[in-house]
Amino acid sequence: xxxxLYDAPGPRAKRRNVFLxxxxxxxxxxxxxxxWQTLDEKxxxxxxxxxxxxxxxxxxxxxxxxxxxxxxxxxxxxIIALPLGAVLGIARMSDHRWxxxxxxxxxxxxxxxxxLLLMLFANEFYVRSTGIPSDERPLYAVxxxxxxxxxxxxxxxxxxxxxxxxxxxxxxAMAIGLRKGQTMSSILLPQAVTAMLPAIVSxxxxxxxxxxxxxxxxxxxxxxxxRSTLAANYANVIPSFIVVGVIFIILNFxxxxxxxxxxxxxxxxxxxxGAVLGADKVDDVNAAEVGGTYGTGAGGSI
Numbered sequence: 001x002x003x004x005l006y007d008a009p010g011p012r013a014k015r016r017n018v019f020l021x022x023x024x025x026x027x028x029x030x031x032x033x034x035x036w037q038t039l040d041e042k043x044x045x046x047x048x049x050x051x052x053x054x055x056x057x058x059x060x061x062x063x064x065x066x067x068x069x070x071x072x073x074x075x076x077x078x079i080i081a082l083p084l085g086a087v088l089g090i091a092r093m094s095d096h097r098w099x100x101x102x103x104x105x106x107x108x109x110x111x112x113x114x115x116l117l118l119m120l121f122a123n124e125f126y127v128r129s130t131g132i133p134s135d136e137r138p139l140y141a142v143x144x145x146x147x148x149x150x151x152x153x154x155x156x157x158x159x160x161x162x163x164x165x166x167x168x169x170x171x172x173a174m175a176i177g178l179r180k181g182q183t184m185s186s187i188l189l190p191q192a193v194t195a196m197l198p199a200i201v202s203x204x205x206x207x208x209x210x211x212x213x214x215x216x217x218x219x220x221x222x223x224x225x226x227r228s229t230l231a232a233n234y235a236n237v238i239p240s241f242i243v244v245g246v247i248f249i250i251l252n253f254x255x256x257x258x259x260x261x262x263x264x265x266x267x268x269x270x271x272x273x274g275a276v277l278g279a280d281k282v283d284d285v286n287a288a289e290v291g292g293t294y295g296t297g298a299g300g301s302i
Contacts, residue, residue: 039238049236053243058230066226067247073139073222074208077146081207082200084147085154090184092159103155111152116213119145123218138221142214146207153203161196162188194266201259205252223247 009017039045052058091103110118123141126132132140165188173183215225223244231240 044238049239052234052236062226062230066221066223070211070222073142073211076143077150077207078204080147081151081154084151086158088151088155089158092155093162107152107155110148115145115149115210116217118148119214119218138214138218141218142211142220146210150203150207154200157196157199157203161192164195165191194263197259197263201256205255208251209248
């Protein structure tokens with residue numbers, strides 16, 4: 001039995017895979033046991049260090065406000081970066097050089113600069129050239145850096161998704177007289193969305209995590225920044241890191257789960273049997289359905 005991507009493993013390969021899986025889980029269990037023992041020896045598992053997380057003060061004063069700012073910055077960056085990335089990606093495929101070349105230069109420039117530097121440059125720009133209040137400036141700088149970098153990455157994802165479609169899609173659209181803009185909006189983009197969705201979601205996860213860079217360098221009160229204040233007050237550095245890490249895992253799991261559900265829904269909506277009726281099967285089609293179909297068409301655009 002074979003697959004499109006690989007040959008199905010035989011008996012020896014199956015035994016080898018089982019053996020490697022067992023070895024991996026044994027090593028993983030040993031690693032977890034070593035981590036547990038190390039934390040226990042350093043007294044990091046004492047209840048007094050974890051007790052603050054069972055009270056409302058640690059959450060309402062530190063973690064939840066930081067989580068709210070993290071989600072706010074990430075949501076703003078996503079809302080702006082997604083359409084901007086789509087526009088840049090489509091512009092890079094334009095037939096007009098005066099559109100294609102500047103769009104390519106913008107994408108390559110901002111994609112090559114680390115997102116932290118973009119945040120720092122944006123912060124300096126807002127300090128020197130705008131009247132944004134100092135308490136709001138970190139949010140503006142973080143969102144600006146995330147938008148510039150991730151829009152450039154998303155532009156390449158969009159371009160790759162569109163180019164991955166069969167060339168016959170564009171040729172068929174040209175054959176029926178559609179302009180390139182109509183072809184892009186009505187045919188190519190709707191089909192490319194499903195193929196691009198996993199890569200887009202991966203980039204959205206990156207946006208959520210990169211908000212922490214603003215807390216480290218700009219004093220943005222995101223989740224990781226408020227964790228440091230909490231740890232200073234309760235002297236529980238490692239437990240606070242673990243709790244914040246779990247929160248980030250839950251956030252990203254929710255995001256990827258929603259994207260998986262959306263991808264399945266999109267695929268189901270576009271699914272067809274691919275069957276072609278032969279001449280001898282046409283008579284078996286329900287006459288009422290055929291009449292209803294033609295009736296709709298006749299009453300519609302014709």
